[in-house]
Amino acid sequence: MISFTEENYLKAIYHLIEQEGEAVTTNAIAEKINTKAASVTDMLKKLSDKKLINYQKYQGVTLTPKGEKTALNIIRKQRLWEMFLVEKLDFKWDEVHDAAEQLEHIKSDKLIEQLDKFLNYPKVDPHGDPIPDAKGRLQIQKSHLLSKFKKNDVCIMTGVVDHSPAFLQYLDKSGITLGNEIKIKEIIEFDRSLQIITGRQKTIFISNDVAKNILVIAK
Amino acid sequence: MISFTEENYLKAIYHLIEQEGEAVTTNAIAEKINTKAASVTDMLKKLSDKKLINYQKYQGVTLTPKGEKTALNIIRKQRLWEMFLVEKLDFKWDEVHDAAEQLEHIKSDKLIEQLDKFLNYPKVDPHGDPIPDAKGRLQIQKSHLLSKFKKNDVCIMTGVVDHSPAFLQYLDKSGITLGNEIKIKEIIEFDRSLQIITGRQKTIFISNDVAKNILVIAK
DNA sequence: ATATTATTTTAGACTAGTCTAAAAGTTATT
């Protein structure tokens, strides 16, 4: 039986690998999980004993197939619960984090399969992140950063990089929503900030920092 | 902050007081929670320090107002989640226990208030047990044991004493459901077993043991 | 009223997870 804490470590490792693309360091995990490096080392030994990660002293970690499957299952649960909170309980997309963090650890296969059905088998969560299926398979959607696009390009918003409530609230206020069309009206050379037209035909200005945290697909 | 384990102790103590009507013994708690008396003693000290129970060595425990409020809040969450599982996710009434046991410890006021609303403010859970309101108030329904009734009495089923899956499945099979009308056709003197007519006009035989675990109100 | 039995508490030990401080290993700099 895998513990609450072990699950959190696996999820953190999964996300770090996803971001960095290679073996994850002890320090990176410590920072992500808000704990100390020494604690991480202890846990890495345990996860290694359970064959959930590949770990050798000082060499960083990767997930074994078993570890990755476990991580994806937790992410599946997290994203389905987020969907439930937003769709059925009227949470905003910036409010779901804390409750979903707890709900993702509930152990009941029947519960999660029925929840999936109840939500009508959603493919992405309220932030546009893909929901792994029951076998841990991810539908890869190859989104790009809005900051990579050029003047007059038109695209559809599909997700965010930064998931913080502050950023999500800013997007809400600016009328930038999942599924919305975004047209690039102008790019200011000096600071790479953008002038864009949102779905409801309003022109707004966003900084390059913001554009680097918005995921889109070309239209 | 109150821990998962402390919550389980409070809930157990609440139910024991409810059943026995007086101060609860260490052994009773140990049995209920499936642990050893020594562990219970340790926890009682902690709960007492936190002013959740009234406890003096060798004298058993009762709940303080604060402790009772906390217990009722956990029970509220448990029963709302059970309702959700049965009403929205198609669980049977004998399948909800394990998942609800975990869900009841999720900490999020908004979540539970929205869930209550989503379920349309139910007054009782799928077993007929009353759901405390947000302030911990219980709507007392004074049900009686079916075994206390007489020949030709007619009543409505409102709940069960034994919540075990085996018993609940037996009731399902016998067509005895919450809200159903039950008419007592005959009482066998010898063993106090009953012949009853259920909602769908079928006559069935039940033992006195069974009748002692069915709650009803007179019609 | 005392002895027996049952219950409850204490004492001390164990596990999971965490921490600090020190030691060991790795990487970067000169």
Added chain:
DNA sequence: AATAACTTTTAGACTAGTCTAAAATAATAT
């Protein structure tokens, strides 16, 4: 190649919750 700087691991300690075995208290029976 040697030293400095940084990262990671070990060692030892702490907390929450659990346990067994023994001691203390209460209840029961003679």
